[in-house]
Amino acid sequence: MTALKLVDDRVVCQVPGCGHKSHSLLDHLQEAHGLSVSDYLAAHPGAATVSHALIQGVKAKRKGQRRSPAPALATLSHDMMGVKAPVNVAISEGQCLPKPDGYQWPSTGKALERTRRVVLALRRGHPVFYWGPSGTGKDAAISAFCADTRTPSLIYTFTSGTDVKRWFYSREIGANGTSWSYGILWHALINGIEAADGSRHPALICFSDVDRGTPEQLEEFRLMLDTTSKRLVGPTGQVHTLFPGTRFAFTANSCGTGDIDGRMSSRVMDASLLDRMGRFVEAEYLDWKDEGAILRGKFADLAAKAPLIFDELGAATLAIRNAIRGESTVDLEADLTHRGLCEILAECDDLLWLNGSVPKGLLKKGFRAWLDRLDPDNRLIAKSLIDAHVTGGVFADEDL
Secondary structure (H helix, E strand, O other), rough: OOOOOOOOEEEOOOOOOOEEEEEHHHHHHHHOOOHHHHHHHHHOOOOOOOHHHHHHHHHHOOOOOOOOOOHHHOOEEEEOEEEEEEEOOOOOOHHHHOOOOOOOOOHHHHHHHHHHHHHHHHHHOOOOOEOOOOOOOHHHHHHHHHHHOOEEEEEOOOOOOOHHHHHHEEEEEEEEEEEEOHHHHHHHHHHHOOOOOOEEOOOOEEEHHHHHOHHHHHOOOOOOOOOOOEEEEEOOEEEEEEEOEEEEEEOOOOOEOOOOOOOOOEEEHHHHHHHHOOEEOOOOOOHHHHHHHHHHOEEEEEEEHHOOHHHHHHHHHHHHHHHHOOOOOOOOOOOOOHHHHHHHHHHHHHHHHHOOOOOOOOHHOHHHHHHHHOOOHHHHHHHHHHHHOOOOOOOOOOHH
């Protein structure tokens, strides 16, 4: 009778002095010898790392399985609040405006409706003028659209004294005399943005704080925004047509009527120029459901150790913003933006770090980071609004 011979199909580690056997050496190499598979094969060319039996077992398991392929890159799309837009896979991330850290598209309230209107306009190729109070996420929404859809994009901010012509071109004096140097904005408007494969794509240009521009600065954009033939005049007087599909977005604190309260540096804008800037959308602060979620993400440690202050902050914020909008029994001249809320919570976070535990009246103490920017009369009004929603009783004089 012939005895059956059992075949040991395991592979043997070739590291000198080891001799370990296994159907897979992948974990062993790292744990026992600190070697990656590539390092091991470089030292022992041709050595097996998995057994034949293991390979056959994996093949048998996969046999008959139906695997869905990944979607073709050309068909990728992104859904933003119900507006679907294709993702331009030819454009790199670095050629788009970046998505702000922690940004989330609104999910409810007026902010959802207003932001969706902006996204729809951009998706359909229309210019849009997005205006509203500071901190309502106007530039952030446009940047997020560009990042999510890989839309090549640039942003330029108006400030007093800026020579906007230099955004387009400037005169250079070199060894060979005087010449014209054309800027990134000029090339984007005339030639589009070049992708890695050599193809060219229309850009989305965002002009931020456009209501701070002087009439002389803004006049440079009249021909660019012409509804019949968008053009750009060069330094020598030659007229160029814009690259087909080029889009524009404008953000501002006012709708072009200036700041009647004198709290912002908004100017009255030319009506005929405003008429060329496309669809107007007034921005709205996020509903607390969305804004609170973002803030909890930004201040995760604070949210874990003092979760209730976020609910109190939400109620106080609503009361303050209603008073600012004139929708309250009291009027408040102030602004409570997302940045302002971050400063309040940052002070709370500092106090939590300093004390090692949650101190009494934490949110009330954190609110000082915002209250201290107000004049005495408005501070008193704001304090009375906060007091109704924040744990800890009435503000004492030293709290102000």
